[in-house]
Amino acid sequence: MDGMYDVVVVGGGAAGLSGALALARARRSVLVVDGGEPRNAPAEEMHNYLGRDDTAPGDLLATGRAEVAGYGGEVVRGDVVSATREDDGGFRATLADGRSVRARRLLVTTGLVDELPDVPGLRERWGHDVLHCPYCHGWEVRDRSIGVLSTGPGGVLKALLWRQWSADVTLFLHTGPEPSDDERAQLAARGIAVVTDEVAAVEADGDRLTGVRLASGRLVPRDALVVAPVFTARSGVLTSLGLAAEDVAAPDGHVVGSAVSAGPAGATAVPGVWVAGNVTDLMAQVITAAAAGLQAGGAINADLLFEDVRRAVAARQASAPPAGPELTLADPAQRN
Incomplete structure (x- = not known):
């Protein structure tokens, strides 16, 4: 970690490794610093990744790290806690253990944290049969009994969406708002039951969800439970670089999380700093995060290229010998 890298990538998930791979193949010196806590670690498989459907998340990352290393990139374990701009225009990233590393550019792909509802037993089943994304997990629980836990606006829409995968869907209003008359008509038309009691706990038998325990004491058997986390950017x-995460709102206006805004290809408001993946796009799945990392890697390489050319031109001009007096040839007709 001594010296100056072209790029330090903060975060070694799909976005970070994809960006690092593109940069390493472009013959840039790249260091990936990864904390080793991927968001999808609880999941046994990832989906909707063309050509890699059903792959374990850890297997994808292990393959990605090997590919980056194969092109000369470096991957180290560690948590980057802050970064500062140096006088030469580069950056210094500081790790939690006190180490630091210098880079000309930064690509931050730190992802997000799923803040789950505070219901006993829920967190232990997260990523297994407590779920949030139907496109990630709907097929695996198709035609089974599904519960939808409402903790705010959007519960009705989520129940209607999951009805696509099963005819047995129950909406638990819990702490969410009462459905409007129109929403109740929609739920009834789709055969979705509504439970008004608050949920007291999520229960399991060994490695299997068994149901939802209500405050009244009644157990409603369910094979899967859908929740709506708050997606908070890491x-x-x-x-530390002056880029604050901003609230992200759903179409109906309620806040679903936070993210750091970015322009095309992940460029941020701080020159030299790019972002990719869930830290800037809450809805990005693994394949879209990887694509965003690739785009950011290409943009960073182009930015470095322009800087390299400017430096080369300036160095050439500085080393060129001073021009002497101009030599003028006389008209041959006047020589005699």
């Missing part, structure tokens, strides 16, 4: 490194 933005500490970016905050």
Whole structure:
């Protein structure tokens, strides 16, 4: 970690490794610093990744790290806690253990944290049969009994969406708002039951969800439970550079989480800093995060290229010998 890298990538998930791979193949010196806590670690498989459907998340990352290393990139374990701009225009990233590393550019792909509802037993089943994304997990629980836990606006829409995968869907209003008359008509038309009691706990038998325990004491058997986490960007490194995460709202206006805004290909408001993946796009799945990392890697390489050319031109001009007096040839007709 001595010396100056072209790029330090903060975060070694799909977005970070994809960006690092593109940069390493472009013959840039790249260091990936990864905390080793991927968001999808609880899941046994990932889906909707063309050509890699059903792959275990850890297997994808292990393959990605090997590919990056194969092109000369480096991957180290560690948590980057802050970054500062140096006088030469580069950056210094500081790790939690006190180590630091210098880079000309930064690509931050730290992802997000799923803040789950505070219901006993729920967190232990997260990523297995407590779920949030139907496109990630709907097929695996198709035609089974599904519960939808409402903790705010959007519960009705989520129940209607999951009805696509099963005819046995129950909406638990819990702490969410009462459905409107129109919403109740929609739920009834789709055969979705509504439970008004608050949920007291999520219960399991060994490695299997068994149901939802209500405050009244009644157990409603369910094979899967859908929740709506608050998606909070892991933005500490970016905050140290002056880039604050902003609230992200659903179409109906309620806040679903936070993210750091970015322009095309992940460029941020701080020159030299790019972002990719869930830290800037809450809805990005693994394949879209990887694509965003690739785009950011290409943009960073182009930015470095322009800087390399400017430096080369300036160095050439500085080393060129001073021009002497201009030599003028006389007209041959006047020589005699």
